[in-house]
Amino acid sequence: MHILISGDSLALPRPHNPKTYDYGTETELAVNFHDTYGSLLQFGLQKLYPNAPIQVTNRAQRASTIVHIFNNLQDHLFFFQPDVFILHVGLVDCWIRPELETKQYVQIDSFISYYHSLLHYIQKKPKTKCIIIGICPTSEKMYNRYPGLDNEIKKYNLILNQADEQQFFFIDMNKHLESEPLNQYLLPDDQHLNKSGNKLIYKQTLKIIQAIIETEHGVDLLQQGHGEEAKLAFLRAFRHYPYYLEALYRILDLCTSSLNDNSTFNRIQRFYQSTHLIDSRIDDIITKHSNLHPQ
CATH class of the missing domain: 1.25.40 (Serine Threonine Protein Phosphatase 5, Tetratricopeptide repeat)
Incomplete structure (x- = not known):
């Protein structure tokens, strides 16, 4: 089984503070490669199915929007030919940007258009199952700093949750985080996953992949x-x-x-x-x- 992850920085290793990270002296990261949910899937599935070939390819890139993911879709979907395509997108798209006069990198109408086009191409490969990871909620501090951000996250998540349930699986991160303190799963920036957050996504995606x-x-x-x-x-x-x-x-x-x-x-x-x-x-x-x- 070949699993491919296409997404933004939430699927990648991360230092404690990217702005002050010293490549020459710092060796300890907030999330190491082996802590990412992609790496956990690779080793977890290999342990559960030792006689089955399992390959997890992580093609996530920092600052990726749905536009970047759509532009790479031909490579990721048709050339890599994954059995399971994990789509982890939306946070970069929906985040309110003061430098853009409180607009977003990808506004909702454009997000909808790209997302529907992306689903259309995935449906051309009906044997490929797609797991869509929803956007995580953030903290009250962030909601106060960026008024209206909570509603934007909800709107973009509603779009992500509109796919056909026969081929697509939506993981609603709000359901998993709403009853727990956010810092249990997110780094101090209130955006990126910590080790526990990666384990949470690993467990949710693992259930679906085992069923497949x-x-x-x-x-x-x-x-x-x-x-x-x-x-x-x-x-x-x-x-x-x-x-x-x-x-x-x-x-x-x-x-x-x-x-x-x-x-x-x-x-x-x-x-x-x-x-x-x-x-x-x-x-x-x-x-x-x-x-x-x-x-």
Whole structure:
């Protein structure tokens, strides 16, 4: 599996203070390379799947906006050909800039246009799954310094969370940070991830990637005629990340097509119907099953 990260400085190592960092004398960084979530993914996945080739390519660049990422998309998506494309963008775009008379590097209309174009090209490779990491909230100090910044972060996050849930996965960082002190996950600049913040993203992305790996393994088992083993793989995917629609579809389809496992079918059906997920394939299976097994 090849995972590629395209983003800004939040995915990169970072010194304690970039403005005063002395390249000649300072050796200790606030976030070392091996502390970044990309590096954690590389070693974590290798440990979990020692017999599977795992490659994490970190192509993030400092000060990148969605414009920079879109301009590099041909390389990153079509030439590197990742199985999982991690998109980590938005903070540089939405931050209010006093030097621009409180405007932003990429204003919302332009951000929307580039983002929709980017999604369009990713959809040309439907086997490539895309994990989109939302913009982290910042501190009251920053909100007071840059009035309206909190609303801008929310607006840009709403755009990032508009992708189709079959191929795209959005990680809402606000949900993970709103109940905790920000300095637990962010550096003193109230913008960049510290070591714990990188671990947080690592854990969230790992769940999704494990669900993708287990689902692909289940499909391989199914093609070899191992239905029960395939079901177990799909259920492992469900435990890792229960919102992965491909895994839900595979479990339900298998339970009705060959295994006749009503108990598992009903459990997954109840979960699916309790969420706001939408998948026409799953809806069709549930409708057919209901017609054959009326309550």
